[in-house]
Amino acid sequence: MKVFALTGAGVSAESGLGTFRSVDGLWSRFDPMRLATPEGFAADPAAVHEFYNLRRRNMAAAAPNAAHFALTELETRLEARGGELFLCTQNIDDLHERAGSRRVWHMHGEIARALCLHCGTRRDWREDLAVGLACPRCGRAGGLRPDVVWFGEVPYGMEEIEAALETADLFVAIGTSGSVYPAAGFVARAGDLGIPTMEVNLEPSDVAGLFGESLYGPATETVPALVARLLG
Ligand code: BV8
Numbered sequence: 001m002k003v004f005a006l007t008g009a010g011v012s013a014e015s016g017l018g019t020f021r022s023v024d025g026l027w028s029r030f031d032p033m034r035l036a037t038p039e040g041f042a043a044d045p046a047a048v049h050e051f052y053n054l055r056r057r058n059m060a061a062a063a064p065n066a067a068h069f070a071l072t073e074l075e076t077r078l079e080a081r082g083g084e085l086f087l088c089t090q091n092i093d094d095l096h097e098r099a100g101s102r103r104v105w106h107m108h109g110e111i112a113r114a115l116c117l118h119c120g121t122r123r124d125w126r127e128d129l130a131v132g133l134a135c136p137r138c139g140r141a142g143g144l145r146p147d148v149v150w151f152g153e154v155p156y157g158m159e160e161i162e163a164a165l166e167t168a169d170l171f172v173a174i175g176t177s178g179s180v181y182p183a184a185g186f187v188a189r190a191g192d193l194g195i196p197t198m199e200v201n202l203e204p205s206d207v208a209g210l211f212g213e214s215l216y217g218p219a220t221e222t223v224p225a226l227v228a229r230l231l232g
Contacts, residue, residue: 001083003230004168005071006186008090010175010202014220015062015095017055021177036150045131045145052146053128056111059093060126067174067219068099070227075101077231086164088157090176090183092148107155107183109148117143155182165189172198172226175219178205187211200226 009019020027034040035051075085087104089096092111096104114125119138125147134141149155165171171190178184187210190197199211200222208214215222 001078001081001230002086002164002167002169003074003078003084004086004088004165004171004186004190005074006088006090006171006173006176006183007071007096008174008176008183010177011067011071011089011219011223012062012065012091012093012095013175013202014065014067014218017058017062017093017095019175019177021179032151036148037152038150039152041145041150045142048145049129049131052111052148055092056126056128056146059095059111062093062095064095064099065220067223068095068101070224071096071174072100074227074230075103086161086168088161088164088183088186090180092146105157105161107149107157107161109146109156111146111148113147114144115147116140117145119143122147158182161186162189165195166193168195170196170198170230172200173205173211174200174223176201176205178207198226 013019018026030051035048041048078085087101088107089104090108092109094112112124112126113122114129115122116135118135118140121137129144132141133144135144165186173187184207187197187207191210197211199205199208199214201216203216215226
């Protein structure tokens with residue numbers, strides 16, 4: 001059995017990492033167009049670095065939760081049966097990896113990596129970023145940015161993601177509001193292909209009506225229950 005799982009901020013919510021669109025969410029306190037766009041970075045790189053430095057430190061202090069561990073269990077047990085879990089996350093944190101997931105597709109990049117705009121080098125980066133920092137590869141300053149996908153930028157791995165979606169036996173969206181594309185469009189694509197779809201979330205998402213089945217509640221309860229059901 002091949003399961004395509006798309007995760008969002010809701011899977012990390014119970015680890016203490018903020019979501020974007022809840023009442024006190026990140027985008028209610030910070031302006032995404034000023035802090036999560038290339039134009040915003042060009043206009044005020046120091047403000048963008050401060051925003052991501054805060055989130056990078058929060059991630060380092062957080063721990064994976066039962067939902068992350070359940071998805072690791074699903075990956076291991078499906079592979080043991082000749083199946084596969086394609087884990088595609090919109091999250092830029094590393095909690096899936098720290099829970100033991102071996103293959104994670106970060107379609108919106110990773111906050112623990114940095115990209116140099118001068119030489120294009122990408123590398124792990126777990127410290128604060130700052131405007132004056134020089135790239136260890138090319139030695140030039142002013143070009144280091146978080147290696148994340150901002151609004152208006154092309155998500156990573158779209159070819160692999162679309163290929164995996166088309167050959168999935170089940171599409172499950174976990175902890176996402178279904179408000180950002182192209183990720184929010186995956187359920188429609190799966191539905192067009194006749195692939196069963198399931199929404200696992202705290203509450204109905206913006207695209208709830210497109211799912212064949214839904215499971216509502218906190219991810220630390222719903223995801224382990226779903227995994228137990230899928231593994232029979
Ligand atoms: C693209 C990384 C072309 C950075 C993010 C104008 C110009 C350019 C583009 C556009 C435009 N207008 C529209 C677009 C497209 C745009 C878009 O969709 N905009 C929206 C606002 C309409 N998209 C883009 O720009 C994308 N690129 O289109 O390029 C293209 C297209 C196709 C193919 C190739 C190229 C790039 C978008 C990526 C932006 N980067 N993040 C960072 O993290 O700082 S977006 C960010 O928000 C996330 O990554 C995620 O994708 C998105 C949604 O977040 P969620 O994960 O869903 O979180 P949210 O808070 O919204 O919801 C949490 C859910 O969890 C809730 O439902 C809640 O109920 C639930 N929950 C809460 N607690 C729990 C829980 N569930 C379970 N248990 C709990 N305990």
